[in-house]
Amino acid sequence: MRLSKYFLPILRETPKEAEIVSHRLMLRAGMVRQQSAGIYSWLPLGHRVLRKVERIVEEEQARAGAVQLLMPTIQSADLWRESGRYDAYGKEMLRITDRHERDMLFGPTNEEMITDIFRGYVRSYKDLPLNLYHIQWKFRDEVRPRFGIMRGREFLMKDAYSFDIDKEAARHAYNRMFVAYLRTFARMGLKAIPMKADTGPIGGDMSHEFIILASTGESEVFLNKALLDLDTPAEDTDFFSDLTPIVDAWTTPYAATDEMHDAAAFDAIPEENRVSARGIEVGHIFYFGTKYSDAMGAKVATSEGTEVPVHMGSYGIGVSRLLGALIEANHDDDGIIWPASVAPFHVGLVNLKAGDEMTDAACEDMYAKLEAAGIEVLYDDTDNRAGAKFATMDLIGLPYQVVAGPRGLKDGVLEVKNRATGEKEMLSPEATLNKLVAALTA
């Protein structure tokens, strides 16, 4: 993409309304624009990252056997009256009356609707296990939206719902999502720690939050250092094998949010292994048994022919929120430092003298070759000042920068900068291409 034909509205000033670093950087880097309190447009750069995050989520959901569909944003209140949540949900639900005076709402979550879909079609244990998910915009009318897209009102969530014949099968469905989540966040370069969460009135031990560690995180967390050294489950993990060993490995060492913290248990950890840190919740998985299937009559026939309510779980990932978490975990004073897997582009190519024949030709050549290699390039072909170009590239945080100017080109070299380490090398065009292909393509 040529910057001259792109839309990248960089802000030179730090916006006053932004309280946290990810919000500041997203505004400054032209990733989002606030349209109303807690409601954002995703400008082209932000939209690209959102899509990269979505793709990783989708690939890992598919690997774990979840099937994608898409439910609408607007729901009928009737479904929520069936489950009893219409009155219980309170003011966070955006309630709407349509032209025929029917009560509707903008979905804050989809347990009711997915249960309705399930009961509409599925009759037999033979159709189980089933996990259906979608990635859709949700609305929660927060009384005080803040932290940019981290606590917005309109936000993008992946929510999956599992359906199983009994609790044992549901536990396996739960474990599949548990493992999928470990892989999903790891692929984004994030260290996500599952922490036991409150299961509320249902009880039991089947609810975990996935918390990203970031020094600017929203809440305090406590964990055993051993968790930081665990390996991510491999790509070829068989999701339909027994996943208990993986789940046990990740849930045995102590880890808890402030809310669930047990100081005595934490103190029992050898002191050198006690980590207290800041965290950001990016995922939450939950087994809730027959809560909705009982209320809404979602039953299946067992192999013996009796009808039983289906056992369900739900599994959320805050897709838009993840962009904030990614920036909280990956930035420095100059701007964002994207992990390659979610970077809006892989390489920023800077032409230091647009209009100069030799520089233009070197840039065009490098641009064409990188794109042909499947590397996504943002090519700054504008006539802005060099200093502004460098500042923009550091701010938007692409993994590599390639700088071409008349001085270097006289010696046959380009400057290649690694945004994360700051390391700079002067390389021939051929060596530049080889280096970037090796670093950025699998």
Place this chain on the structure above:
Amino acid sequence: MRLSKYFLPILRETPKEAEIVSHRLMLRAGMVRQQSAGIYSWLPLGHRVLRKVERIVEEEQARAGAVQLLMPTIQSADLWRESGRYDAYGKEMLRITDRHERDMLFGPTNEEMITDIFRGYVRSYKDLPLNLYHIQWKFRDEVRPRFGIMRGREFLMKDAYSFDIDKEAARHAYNRMFVAYLRTFARMGLKAIPMKADTGPIGGDMSHEFIILASTGESEVFLNKALLDLDTPAEDTDFFSDLTPIVDAWTTPYAATDEMHDAAAFDAIPEENRVSARGIEVGHIFYFGTKYSDAMGAKVATSEGTEVPVHMGSYGIGVSRLLGALIEANHDDDGIIWPASVAPFHVGLVNLKAGDEMTDAACEDMYAKLEAAGIEVLYDDTDNRAGAKFATMDLIGLPYQVVAGPRGLKDGVLEVKNRATGEKEMLSPEATLNKLVAALTA
């Protein structure tokens, strides 16, 4: 994808509520489920087609220089008060009051918001031309939603907005979208004819509807047969060259919807070239000059330093509606006949004797090889009856079916069926693979 692990709720009965063939087939093929009047869930098969259609739209928008972003669904009423449309829009606008009693709405279109984004950042002619687009769910509270997703309330639309320094540049922006639309619909296997549309109070000749010809179309259209023989603009069309010759070629022969029909002009066409047919609107492009930029103060500095309101156009494609149009244009008595470019899967692989060692092995082998070749396969590995399997495959309309049974395998052959032509061949596994790779991969 193995059917045993998929969610494909086929309806054997024809749903009574469906008035038109695309609605009937989408319900029967398990593509959509109605959740409220005019509001649908996109079940896995329907969701896959929606995504294929989106990808083609995105690729052609990018080719024409449009840049993708994403605006939110919920908008502030204040923006619409600025343009004067808040009161003018009527009951089709879904109006919402949030918890702080602010007037909001579910966006039926985005002229106001995109103008707000533009005026927030762009100051100079140097940043033009600019075309920003998104693909987002819209809501229009139709008094009587019908025809399934063809006239739903919550629908997916691609809307692009162009910004130019003057009318001449805006005409070029308009032509780029005109050409992009010809390519977009052609890639979906559709014959789309641009027809002059009413420009309302603004006047001029810069508004066209793109109409798909389908015998079950919603409205009557009239055209010169010459339009059916025109070539689609090539993939390597230079969108920043003069596109007038292409636009002229497509707009000179007579073509009009019922509304704009000029019987005298039509009668002037040689009789053998007069075509009257049924059509479905799938796109609409529109130049509206400074209507919104005047009202909302979206100005740019010219090269002479004076400030002028920016010239705008908007360009819509009914993405979800296209699925209905595609089915109206591509079906027979047995079901849907998907063009390969938008088919949910390319091949349906039917195991006639699941559990039989030789048949299972042949199917697994073919499944693995097709997937490795980049061909998307829906593998019916269930133990349903053969008749039901064939009926389902015909109904969901994948371009090819490959049928494996013990009888054929004894002779070393599979049956390969072309869904569109009905042609069947008995081929060795190797010949099957070669044929499908040749037919389905570019």
